[in-house]
Amino acid sequence: MSLSSSAETGAAPVTIAIDGPAGSGKSSVSKQVARELGYGYLDTGAAYRALAWHALAQDADTADPGAVLAAAAEFRYAISLDPDDYWVRVGETDVTDAIREPRVSDAVSGVARVPAVRAQVTELFRALVAESGLPGVVVEGRDITTVVAPDAPARILLTAAAEVRAARRSAELTSHDAAAVAEALHRRDAADSTVVDFLTAADGVTVVDSTHLDFAQTVAAVLDVVAAGNIH
Ligand SMILES: Nc1ncnc2c1ncn2[C@@H]1O[C@H](COP(=O)(O)OP(=O)(O)OP(=O)(O)O)[C@@H](O)[C@H]1O
Numbered sequence: 001m002s003l004s005s006s007a008e009t010g011a012a013p014v015t016i017a018i019d020g021p022a023g024s025g026k027s028s029v030s031k032q033v034a035r036e037l038g039y040g041y042l043d044t045g046a047a048y049r050a051l052a053w054h055a056l057a058q059d060a061d062t063a064d065p066g067a068v069l070a071a072a073a074e075f076r077y078a079i080s081l082d083p084d085d086y087w088v089r090v091g092e093t094d095v096t097d098a099i100r101e102p103r104v105s106d107a108v109s110g111v112a113r114v115p116a117v118r119a120q121v122t123e124l125f126r127a128l129v130a131e132s133g134l135p136g137v138v139v140e141g142r143d144i145t146t147v148v149a150p151d152a153p154a155r156i157l158l159t160a161a162a163e164v165r166a167a168r169r170s171a172e173l174t175s176h177d178a179a180a181v182a183e184a185l186h187r188r189d190a191a192d193s194t195v196v197d198f199l200t201a202a203d204g205v206t207v208v209d210s211t212h213l214d215f216a217q218t219v220a221a222v223l224d225v226v227a228a229g230n231i232h
């Protein structure tokens with residue numbers, strides 16, 4: 001990745017904040033937007049997934065906040081911000097693929113609902129951006145526009161109709177039953193939305209609805225919002 005460093009200019013990195021429900025295209029669209037802007041890309045869901053993976057590896061009960069907090073105390077986490085070289089590690093273990101397994105997706109909402117865990121990873125996300133040395137970072141998740149970076153110069157809620165999101169996710173997981181994939185996605189959205197409201201746009205947040213847009217059109221729509229923010 002060829003990126004000029006904000007460390008060279010002394011400026012804090014620009015944050016582009018993107019929220020949305022499961023399967024709305026946050027990771028794939030954010031990665032491409034980051035490439036086009038020459039920015040870094042931060043997948044915040046990966047931290048919650050990696051912590052769920054770590055808790056499961058310790059046979060912890062991810063529905064028990066005390067057990068989750070104990071796992072979080074021993075959590076050594078690292079993530080790449082390079083959209084062309086994405087990896088996630090817990091300690092020395094590369095968990096990039098493992099954190100996408102359905103058993104982790106099923107456990108992650110339990111981990112993400114623990115307030116002390118949210119506070120810990122929110123600080124981690126802010127530090128990763130601030131210390132990135134990059135001109136900007138596209139940060140995506142559920143609470144980026146409202147909690148992690150409420151002052152970001154561009155804040156977007158990326159969404160799509162529930163059946164479209166389920167169909168896109170099921171097209172990725174071809175070896176899994178489509179109805180089961182859709183059911184798991186909706187169950188996770190329902191659990192997550194009790195903790196963070198990522199279905200309605202907060203004040204100043206622009207909605208990009210990709211229900212009738214293809215991938216390239218969605219990326220262009222997000223770039224339009226960024227351009228309208230007149231970010232330097
Ligand atoms: N506008 C679009 N048109 C068609 N396919 C799309 C579009 N946006 C995203 N996709 C595809 O939808 C799938 C889900 O996207 P992605 O994994 O980026 O969603 P996500 O919001 O990050 O999901 P999750 O929160 O579950 O990680 C991917 O296969 C992606 O390529």
Ligand SMILES: Nc1ccn([C@@H]2O[C@H](COP(=O)(O)O)[C@@H](O)[C@H]2O)c(=O)n1
Pocket residue numbers: 022044045046048049108109112140141142143144188192196
């Ligand atoms: N800002 C965030 C990001 C994610 N979560 C939780 O992590 C789960 C996995 O996220 P993906 O984006 O990888 O699907 C998600 O289901 C949430 O439980 C979060 O709470 N806040």
